[in-house]
Amino acid sequence: TQLLEQSPQFLSIQEGENLTVYCNSSSVFSSLQWYRQEPGEGPVLLVTVVTGGEVKKLKRLTFQFGDARKDSSLHITAAQPGDTGLYLCAGVTNAGKSTFGDGTTLTVKP
């Protein structure tokens, strides 16, 4: 069974602070995806990383895929209240099956 562990489980910060959340697995995935989910909604894809060591930037969000393609991190610079939500990582196998972590619940207070 492929498991993804996300940390921290909960994070509450002030507007303007920086933060990093982590996604770790003992398994190798063909790609890893990060999603953001708001209450009452389905997850929305933020980014897909494919190559070991890959770094992708999406405005204030920076995503990194570990060299061994087993772990990933999401760094948010100068967090804003609109960043509040559940951040999920998902490892994707060659067959296209996604395994999700349990997420990091981020609260950014104004």
Add this chain to the structure above:
Amino acid sequence: DAGVTQSPTHLIKTRGQQVTLRCSPKSGHDTVSWYQQALGQGPQFIFQYYEEEERQRGNFPDRFSGHQFPNYSSELNVNALLLGDSALYLCASSLATGEAFFGQGTRLTVV
């Protein structure tokens, strides 16, 4: 483009009953995956349908079954409901193994 639509949005059922949830994929998508998301957890993969056949299955009992129609829409059926089946059921559509788009989900409560 309406995106992925799921119905109903909310549902309350009694233990032992059966339930059918429906999903219409994003226009042009041929693959539908179903997930169960319990409160405070990430989505758990139930199964995936492609060309009207179950292509992959997660670790869920046979009480969970599905179907995909020629127009690519899909149904998730759960028999003999248990209290533990209470969750948000998410449908995601994609083109083959491309980016998956999720619907808003169906919130199922079993009492």
